[in-house]
Amino acid sequence: MHIRSRPSNLHVTAAATIDVGQTATGKVFSSFDRVSVLSEALPYLQRFAGKTVVIKYGGAAMKDPTLKEGVINDLVLLSAVGVRPVLVHGGGPEINIWLNKLGIEAQFKDGLRVTDGPTMDVVEMVLSGRVNKGLVTLIQQAGGRAVGVCGKDSGIIKARMMAERGIGFVGDITSIQSGLIKTLVESGYIPVVASVAADGDGQALNVNADIAAGEIAASLKAEKLILMTDVPGVLRDKDDVETKFVQLDIRQTRELVADGIIAGGMIPKVECCTRCLAQGVTATHIIDGRQQHSLLMEMLTDEGVGTMITG
Ligand SMILES: Nc1ncnc2c1ncn2[C@@H]1O[C@H](COP(=O)(O)OP(=O)(O)O)[C@@H](O)[C@H]1O
Numbered sequence: 001m002h003i004r005s006r007p008s009n010l011h012v013t014a015a016a017t018i019d020v021g022q023t024a025t026g027k028v029f030s031s032f033d034r035v036s037v038l039s040e041a042l043p044y045l046q047r048f049a050g051k052t053v054v055i056k057y058g059g060a061a062m063k064d065p066t067l068k069e070g071v072i073n074d075l076v077l078l079s080a081v082g083v084r085p086v087l088v089h090g091g092g093p094e095i096n097i098w099l100n101k102l103g104i105e106a107q108f109k110d111g112l113r114v115t116d117g118p119t120m121d122v123v124e125m126v127l128s129g130r131v132n133k134g135l136v137t138l139i140q141q142a143g144g145r146a147v148g149v150c151g152k153d154s155g156i157i158k159a160r161m162m163a164e165r166g167i168g169f170v171g172d173i174t175s176i177q178s179g180l181i182k183t184l185v186e187s188g189y190i191p192v193v194a195s196v197a198a199d200g201d202g203q204a205l206n207v208n209a210d211i212a213a214g215e216i217a218a219s220l221k222a223e224k225l226i227l228m229t230d231v232p233g234v235l236r237d238k239d240d241v242e243t244k245f246v247q248l249d250i251r252q253t254r255e256l257v258a259d260g261i262i263a264g265g266m267i268p269k270v271e272c273c274t275r276c277l278a279q280g281v282t283a284t285h286i287i288d289g290r291q292q293h294s295l296l297m298e299m300l301t302d303e304g305v306g307t308m309i310t311g
């Protein structure tokens with residue numbers, strides 16, 4: 001069950017003001033404040049120690065290098081305190097940049113990339129190469145231990161072409177072999193997974209990274225699936241951040257998709273949340289990867305951030 005009850009009080013006493021420091025945001029905190037915050041995180045640290053959490057980091061939230069470093073630091077912190085994170089990444093905007101450089105037009109249908117042969121080559125090179133190894137490097141620099149793989153490695157993601165949709169080499173996942181990922185997390189590594197898969201003939205297939213993260217979370221029976229994107233959550237009006245849904249159930253998300261309120265890249269996100277909830281993942285969240293420390297706020301506070309989708 002997902003805990004949303006906070007055992008200790010949120011307020012920090014004003015008594016201790018010695019050794020005052022200033023944060024990047026200009027707020028002044030005493031040493032006492034700092035250790036109090038840490039102490040209040042204890043129930044969450046205990047709750048999630050040893051638990052696997054699948055975090056999908058979308059390309060839309062990776063655009064700012066400083067924010068990206070912040071996300072990676074938070075990920076390494078979670079790993080250092082005993083959480084077992086698995087990072088599944090996207091990279092759609094980076095793929096678009098390289099397609100553009102090569103004079104190939106990027107096209108989407110229902111949030112999925114129309115992937116012809118040349119586009120598939122670029123997708124594989126960008127996701128399994130540039131983006132994957134870039135994230136591995138950042139994790140290593142932040143003091144974590146990362147291993148970058150794609151869905152082809154050890155057959156993690158097997159897929160078949162979504163022939164009926166007419167969108168080319170786009171993969172529908174047929175099976176997940178999570179043995180390698182389990183071995184890596186049990187040995188203290190952070191697996192970094194690119195969503196490029198292969199079919200039975202070895203044909204590379206482009207799998208949407210949200211869907212890959214959801215299936216991997218389900219296969220690992222993860223405690224949580226957290227999708228980090230570039231909006232604060234599911235919005236009623238996607239141009240108005242004040243219209244965020246704090247919580248949705250599966251039925252409500254289906255209605256929002258049918259009404260066209262959830263559209264584009266948000267469709268695979270809510271679909272993978274609902275699918276992995278049905279397969280035993282306890283909680284799924286869509287959060288804003290551009291908001292500083294959103295990952296830690298989701299994991300270590302009562303309020304959380306973003307939209308929680310429940311069964
Ligand atoms: N109801 C909605 N609420 C929030 N975002 C939505 C909604 N409908 C569509 N979107 C779009 O979904 C996008 C997120 O999907 P996507 O661009 O694929 O992100 P990522 O690269 O993180 O996977 C948002 O930037 C937004 O434009």
Ligand SMILES: CC(=O)N[C@@H](CCC(=O)OP(=O)(O)O)C(=O)O
Nearest residue numbers: 058059090091092112113208209
């Ligand atoms: C089939 C399909 O759409 N694949 C995605 C894979 C990358 C991805 O999902 O990246 P984001 O998470 O940044 O959107 C694509 O080619 O863009």
